Amino acid sequence: MVRKPAKSDVKPDAKAAASTRKPNMREAILAAAEELFSTYGFNAVSVRDIAQAAGANPGSVTYHFKTKDGLLLEIYRRHCGPMNRRRSELLAAARRVRDLQDRLEAIVRAYVLPAFTSGSDLAGGGTRFTRLRAIMSAEGNEVVRRIIAQTFDDTSHAFIDAIHESLPHIPRTDLVWRSHFLLGALYYTLVTPERVSRLSRGSADGTDAGHAIEELVRATVAALQAAPLEQGTLAPRKAPGTSPGRVLT
Secondary structure: OOOOOHHHHHHHHHHHHHHHOOOOOHEEEHHHHHHHHHHHHHOOOOHHHHHHHOOOOOOHHHHHHHHHHHHHHHHHHHHHHHHHHHHHHHHHHHHHOOOOOOOOOHHHHHHHHHHHHOOOOOOOOOOOHHHHHHHHHHOOOOOHHHHHHHHHHHHHHHHHHHHHHHHHOOOOOHHHHHHHHHHHHHHHHOOOOOHHHOOOOOOOOOOOOOHHHHHHHHHHHHHOOOOOOOOOOOOOOOOOOOOOOOOOO
């Protein structure tokens, strides 16, 4: 369960923001909201919390963004506009690659690369925004679902279509599942790179973006190329000790 920020959590940040905030109050509100949403989730954060963290008053938030929903939409737009444009540019170049194997790798890299290449949390990509996206996806809020669909569905369809052109023998539905798994791997790789370093006992550096990109591209390409999952090939597994008519749900 996401814990709502207590006043004691927000006040120190608010004081710091008030003393060092930028002249542009709109940007200060966006930065404060993104930090709070990425830490506590959308549902647990109020307009008052955001205003306090930005060193503003609640009226400033509603003046610039109307509602909390509008504020979240603007956060997605400012991050994902540049990221989606870069993905589209790279995808267009990848689709011109003649060799199908090389094309597939280029398509996957075109999707992955822009999420890693941001040097700032205020541009496309960024660890903080990736953490926010992961939390938003997990909350199941209808407003969040609508914003995610509005922001990403067109680009996602374009990538899935391009992958299907390279792998026409695999049903598009299978490729949708596999692309969905790529998104989860991308979230986890960006948000918890230290886990790679720990589990490899230091032989791998989870913060090495170049290495992470190539490992993710290689694993995804292999998954995409796996044989199609034909219906009826996998029977439901029965729990040990259960009767033949009972399966796990």
